[in-house]
Amino acid sequence: MNKKGLILTFIAYMMLLPEIAHASGGGPLIVLFNTSGHVVSFVCIVFVEYLLITRLFGIKYKNLLIDMIKVNAISLVAVNILIPLLVSVVSALGSIMPGENGNFIAAIGTWVFDRQVHTKLAIAMSFVWYLALYILTSILEAKLLTSRWKKAELNIDVNIRRISFSINTISHLLVLSVIVAIWWEVFRELF
Numbered sequence: 001m002n003k004k005g006l007i008l009t010f011i012a013y014m015m016l017l018p019e020i021a022h023a024s025g026g027g028p029l030i031v032l033f034n035t036s037g038h039v040v041s042f043v044c045i046v047f048v049e050y051l052l053i054t055r056l057f058g059i060k061y062k063n064l065l066i067d068m069i070k071v072n073a074i075s076l077v078a079v080n081i082l083i084p085l086l087v088s089v090v091s092a093l094g095s096i097m098p099g100e101n102g103n104f105i106a107a108i109g110t111w112v113f114d115r116q117v118h119t120k121l122a123i124a125m126s127f128v129w130y131l132a133l134y135i136l137t138s139i140l141e142a143k144l145l146t147s148r149w150k151k152a153e154l155n156i157d158v159n160i161r162r163i164s165f166s167i168n169t170i171s172h173l174l175v176l177s178v179i180v181a182i183w184w185e186v187f188r189e190l191f
Helices: 003-016 035-056 066-077 082-096 097-109 119-151 159-189
Strands: none
Touching: 035 066, 035 159, 066 119, 082 097, 082 119, 097 119, 119 159
């Protein structure tokens, strides 16, 4: 199978996976969305960031969309999947620890479960982790774009880190507004 077919097969597979859910209420940051939600948001983010780069910064060249797809795919896996998985593993250990320390560790990792006494902390930590992942994504994507654009021999007048933080700020605010809209009733009841 060629590379394009492999990518399309992977995307189709990811969209067909069932939603991850917990009967007891919730889990770490990674399970706030189902897999198809990741794919849909990925496509939207790539499209929005591509438009922002072309419109706000006037950067246009034939491989820009491919660069945006590759850079966002790498940051999705490296930052937005692997780090939350690591956090969830550590905090899952906290959820099985007896006493207050276990509850606290689980809440830091955004676990919400029946005997969780720090539900507000877990939800607040979701936003803290969201901010941390936004910063790490912006830094990683700036490095990746710098590397790709140097290879393409693009002469860009604007700082690439500024471009990365600008487009990621807008795209992450859009995603955050969707999260808040979806979870609004839960947030209202808790706070």
